[in-house]
Amino acid sequence: MTKITHITKLAEDIAPGRTSGMRLKENILSFILDIGGMDRTARETMEEKLRHNLGAVDEVDEIKIIQTSEKRPITIIAVGSGKGGVGKSTLSANLAIALKRAGKNVGMVDADIYGPSQPRLLNMEDEKPKAEDKKLIPVMNDFGIPMLSMGQLAKPGQAIAWRGPMAGNALHQLIDAHWGDTDLLIVDLPPGTGDVQLSMVQKHKPDAALIISTPQDLALIDAARAINFFDAAKVPIIGLVENMAGYLCPHCGEVSDPFGKGGAEAAADKMQLPFLGRIPLDMSIRMASDDGTPPALEDGPIGKGFAAIAHKVTTWLDEKNK
Numbered sequence: 001m002t003k004i005t006h007i008t009k010l011a012e013d014i015a016p017g018r019t020s021g022m023r024l025k026e027n028i029l030s031f032i033l034d035i036g037g038m039d040r041t042a043r044e045t046m047e048e049k050l051r052h053n054l055g056a057v058d059e060v061d062e063i064k065i066i067q068t069s070e071k072r073p074i075t076i077i078a079v080g081s082g083k084g085g086v087g088k089s090t091l092s093a094n095l096a097i098a099l100k101r102a103g104k105n106v107g108m109v110d111a112d113i114y115g116p117s118q119p120r121l122l123n124m125e126d127e128k129p130k131a132e133d134k135k136l137i138p139v140m141n142d143f144g145i146p147m148l149s150m151g152q153l154a155k156p157g158q159a160i161a162w163r164g165p166m167a168g169n170a171l172h173q174l175i176d177a178h179w180g181d182t183d184l185l186i187v188d189l190p191p192g193t194g195d196v197q198l199s200m201v202q203k204h205k206p207d208a209a210l211i212i213s214t215p216q217d218l219a220l221i222d223a224a225r226a227i228n229f230f231d232a233a234k235v236p237i238i239g240l241v242e243n244m245a246g247y248l249c250p251h252c253g254e255v256s257d258p259f260g261k262g263g264a265e266a267a268a269d270k271m272q273l274p275f276l277g278r279i280p281l282d283m284s285i286r287m288a289s290d291d292g293t294p295p296a297l298e299d300g301p302i303g304k305g306f307a308a309i310a311h312k313v314t315t316w317l318d319e320k321n322k
């Protein structure tokens with residue numbers, strides 16, 4: 001390994017994807033460091049570590065770092081539904097956990113103005129984000145998923161009264177924040193196709209959308225509306241997830257289908273969209289969600305279901321970026 005290859009590797013370990021133009025001449029090491037999206041503390045810590053570790057290499061007497069704040073591309077995935085209460089927030093939280101477990105740097109934006117539930121789902125109620133350079137710094141949780149939520153900006157019960165520009169402005173603050181190393185941002189949208197969705201596609205066009213529905217007709221008609229909305233805005237749709245499919249009675253062991261069966265898969269087929277998977281109606285999902293311990297953390301059948309959906313999402317993104 002040549003000296004410069006060795007140095008490049010060391011730098012890559014400390015600042016993955018952020019250093020370029022590595023040059024060693026007359027014992028002076030120079031390179032470019034992309035500090036886009038990092039807050040001051042993260043920036044200073046990274047620079048200090050680079051100087052310390054690279055400075056320890058033989059033949060490096062001096063280090064010159066040129067900082068640029070070229071914005072790192074961040075992939076935005078919007079999670080939408082036509083109807084409320086179909087499990088959109090539950091899916092968003094568990095998808096984020098499953099993607100994180102698959103090695104992605106995931107961040108979460110809870111844009112559900114009518115009932116921000118990510119702080120509870122990701123176990124970080126009461127934590128308010130700080131700001132630097134007029135931009136919010138996402139709050140980190142125990143799962144390693146930085147998050148910003150409408151609920152952190154509004155007083156309890158206030159957000160629902162926000163209209164067009166206020167809702168759009170709040171969304172802008174959540175998305176245009178110090179996301180640091182985050183490369184995948186999950187946006188938990190409010191149900192339907194209102195002000196926040198409009199602002200989302202006009203100002204922060206997502207790279208992709210994912211739609212969730214329960215299997216019954218009414219929810220599917222609404223889901224089709226959400227799909228048409230993203231289609232019209234030219235946001236590619238990764239696929240459709242069916243939630244609350246099949247209920248296993250904990251008492252008699254019989255499986256019943258309170259919301260019908262297979263409706264979302266058939267609808268996906270009809271609309272020529274990929275079907276991403278089915279999540280059963282299971283009391284343990286509700287209980288784990290209420291406790292702030294998303295079931296995607298576990299390796300049981302429910303956790304595996306979310307992991308399989310996450311896998312389809314990453315495969316779709318890899319195909320798109322080819």
Ligand SMILES: Nc1ncnc2c1ncn2[C@@H]1O[C@H](COP(=O)(O)OP(=O)(O)OP(=O)(O)O)[C@@H](O)[C@H]1O
Nearest residue numbers: 084085086087088089090244280281282285286289
């Ligand atoms: N598969 C499931 N099995 C059991 N309970 C579920 C399941 N999916 C979601 N729930 C529960 O249903 C309720 C609604 O879910 P969630 O908040 O995720 O829906 P939503 O579509 O985001 O709703 P909203 O429109 O309020 O944003 C929650 O109490 C959640 O724990």
